[in-house]
Amino acid sequence: MDKESVRIEFTVNNKEVALDIPADATALHVLREMLSLTGTKEGCGIGECGACTIVVDGKAVNSCLMLGAQLDGRMVTTVEGLATESGLHPLQEKFMEGHAVQCGFCTPGLLMSSHALLEEKENPTRAEIEKAIAGNICRCTGYQQVITSIETAVSERLDGENR
Amino acid sequence: MSKIAYIKPDSVGDAIEILADKGSSAAIIAGGTDVMVDLRSGEITPEYLVDISRLEELKGIRMENDELVIGAGVTLSEIYNSDLLAEYAPALKKSAYNFASAQIRNIATIGGNVAHCSPCGDTIPPLVIHEAEVLLSGKDGQKRIPIEQVATGPYRSFLEPHELITAFVLKPRKAAFADFKKIGRRKDLAISRLSMAVMIDKSDDGTISFMRFSLGACTPTPHRMIPVEEFMVGKKPTEKLLFEGGRLLAESMIEITGRRPSIIYKEPAVQGLFVRMLHPVVN
Numbered sequence: 001m002d003k004e005s006v007r008i009e010f011t012v013n014n015k016e017v018a019l020d021i022p023a024d025a026t027a028l029h030v031l032r033e034m035l036s037l038t039g040t041k042e043g044c045g046i047g048e049c050g051a052c053t054i055v056v057d058g059k060a061v062n063s064c065l066m067l068g069a070q071l072d073g074r075m076v077t078t079v080e081g082l083a084t085e086s087g088l089h090p091l092q093e094k095f096m097e098g099h100a101v102q103c104g105f106c107t108p109g110l111l112m113s114s115h116a117l118l119e120e121k122e123n124p125t126r127a128e129i130e131k132a133i134a135g136n137i138c139r140c141t142g143y144q145q146v147i148t149s150i151e152t153a154v155s156e157r158l159d160g161e162n163r
Numbered sequence: 164m165s166k167i168a169y170i171k172p173d174s175v176g177d178a179i180e181i182l183a184d185k186g187s188s189a190a191i192i193a194g195g196t197d198v199m200v201d202l203r204s205g206e207i208t209p210e211y212l213v214d215i216s217r218l219e220e221l222k223g224i225r226m227e228n229d230e231l232v233i234g235a236g237v238t239l240s241e242i243y244n245s246d247l248l249a250e251y252a253p254a255l256k257k258s259a260y261n262f263a264s265a266q267i268r269n270i271a272t273i274g275g276n277v278a279h280c281s282p283c284g285d286t287i288p289p290l291v292i293h294e295a296e297v298l299l300s301g302k303d304g305q306k307r308i309p310i311e312q313v314a315t316g317p318y319r320s321f322l323e324p325h326e327l328i329t330a331f332v333l334k335p336r337k338a339a340f341a342d343f344k345k346i347g348r349r350k351d352l353a354i355s356r357l358s359m360a361v362m363i364d365k366s367d368d369g370t371i372s373f374m375r376f377s378l379g380a381c382t383p384t385p386h387r388m389i390p391v392e393e394f395m396v397g398k399k400p401t402e403k404l405l406f407e408g409g410r411l412l413a414e415s416m417i418e419i420t421g422r423r424p425s426i427i428y429k430e431p432a433v434q435g436l437f438v439r440m441l442h443p444v445v446n
Contacts, residue, residue, distance in 0.1 A: 004168050006169045023212060024169075024202065026199065046200045047266070050264065059240070060269060061266050061269050062264075062267065064199070065196050065199045065266075065267070065270070066195060066270065067214065069212075070192075070195070131351075134264055135263070136264075
C-alpha cells in the first residue's frame, strides 16, 4: 500500500500534467526539476524569502513549503504562465518600465504575489500592496519601484475598464 | 529514490488508524509550513508523511451551542477573513494579521500552530484568553483538554503520536476592547520575541469589570496571567495603573523564566508593550 512514489495530476499554466514524483519532493522541486519550469526560484528554501512563490487555486504560496503531492488536483500558475502570445503580462510590463528589477532573482516571486493580489482585489491600496509582498525579499531595489510599478498596473487596468 | 512514503487519509478516523499504526515514524502534514522546514534541515526524519490538509472535517468556523468552534485545518488567512471571529474573537483575528507572510498565512493552519508547541505560536495567547479547549481524536476516542495543557515545554507536546487536534472550542466574547501585540525583529515574517493578547470590559463607572490576559513567546509555554488580571479588575484604568500592571506582569514573567541574560531587554519591553497595548482603555 505505502508508496515512495506518488502519482499526481494537476493543471499548470492551463496545461494538464500527470507525473510520478518522490513522496518527499517539494512542489518547487516538481516544477523546476521535473517540469523544467525554472522561472520559479529557490532562495532560502524555508519560506522566508518568497523567491519560490507560485499561485495555487488563486492563492500565493511558497512552493518550497508545499509537498509536490499536495499539487494533485490543483490549478497552478507560475511566472511562465503570466505572459501570453500577445505579449507580456501588464505587471511584467510595468516592472520593466518602472525599474522594479535589478538582479531579477526575486522578480518571479514578486510578480506572483502581486498577481494573486490583483486577481483578488480590484483596487488595492498602497498599504495592501506592501502587505501582499511583505513575504518577498528583495536585496536590490529597495521595494519602492516595485510598489509603484504594481500601483501603475492597477491604475492602468482601472483606466482601461472605465474607457 | 526517497525512503519516505506519502499517505493521504480520507477521514479523521482513517488518519487516526494510520497514526496509531505508524506511531512516531509518521509526521502529520497540514499546512506543512513547520514540518517542511524541519524535514529539509533533518530535524525530523519520518518514514511516513500523513497529509491531512484536505480533510473537510477539520475545516470551518462556526457557532455551536454558544461555543465558538474553529476547525484545526482552518488557515491563518481564513481566520483573518472571518466575520464571526471579528465579532467574537477579535484578538485571534488580529494575531493572524501579522502572522508570517501572505504565502504562509494561505496554507498554515491554527491546528499546526498549536500542535508545533513553539513558545512563540502567535495564535496561542488569543486562544488562551478565550479559555479555549482543544478537541483531540485518538485511538481511544475523543477528549477535550485546556489549550494551556497542549505544550509541556518548548516544542514538546502532551499529545500522543496517535492523537490529532480536530478543533478548538472557544468562549465567544464581544469584549469592548481586545487586542494582540507582538515584538519581533521586523513587522512581517518575524518570529515573536514577546507577544500578548487581552480582552477588557468596563462597568458604567469606568472601572475594569472583566479582563483576560495572556503572555506568549517569552515564557517556555504561553500563560494566562491571572495575578495581572486580578490586580487590574475593579480599578479605573489610568496610566499609572497600566505601569503598575506592566511591572507586575514583568515580575510574573521573571518568576516563570528566572533571571536570564535577555531579561535586561525583556523586563522593560514586556512592561512597555503592556502599557502601549492597554493605553486605549485609559479613561
